[in-house]
Amino acid sequence: VANAADAVPVEPLVIDGHWDFHYRYFAGEAASTFFAGLREGRILGAECPGCHRVLVPARSFCDACFVDTGDWREVGPGGILEAFTILTSKHYGLPEPPVVIGYVTLEGANTALLNFVRGVDLTDLEAAAAGLLRRPPVAVRFSDAPKGRITDFHFVVAGS
Numbered sequence: 813v814a815n816a817a818d819a820v821p822v823e824p825l826v827i828d829g830h831w832d833f834h835y836r837y838f839a840g841e842a843a844s845t846f847f848a849g850l851r852e853g854r855i856l857g858a859e860c861p862g863c864h865r866v867l868v869p870a871r872s873f874c875d876a877c878f879v880d881t882g883d884w885r886e887v888g889p890g891g892i893l894e895a896f897t898i899l900t901s902k903h904y905g906l907p908e909p910p911v912v913i914g915y916v917t918l919e920g921a922n923t924a925l926l927n928f929v930r931g932v933d934l935t936d937l938e939a940a941a942a943g944l945l946r947r948p949p950v951a952v953r954f955s956d957a958p959k960g961r962i963t964d965f966h967f968v969v970a971g972s
């Protein structure tokens with residue numbers, strides 16, 4: 813029996829794998845209401861009865877006050893791009909790169925919502941990033957046939 817100290821180092825084993833499976837996801841009451849709003853072309857947030865922040869996407873409880881959220885509030889369609897990334901590599905299930913993904917705080921909301929930012933001129937990525945760093949105003953744009961999915965809408969930089 814070989815002693816571990818005498819063991820000859822081996823190359824770490826690398827095995828390619830692939831996951832591709834169907835599943836069902838129980839969204840819960842808050843997310844279900846949020847997605848039902850999307851189907852109607854509305855973005856809904858849940859207001860905390862304690863701090864009165866409007867949480868978007870909706871949560872069932874306030875992460876600051878630890879109380880159940882209360883009334884629903886429609887937010888947007890305008891907002892401010894708070895943070896972004898420009899994706900330049902191909903990822904399974906995402907649009908062809910380059911793609912902008914951004915966090916937007918919509919009018920009437922106190923938290924930011926993540927989605928694609930479309931219509932940005934990406935021929936010069938440095939110039940595009942410099943423009944987006946100025947936290948431009950953006951607007952929500954819904955698809956013609958919303959289905960109650962996060963992909964029902966994206967953001968566009970205002971004026972584009």
Ligand SMILES: [Zn+2]
Pocket residue numbers: 860861862863864865874875876877878
């Ligand atoms: Zn609160």
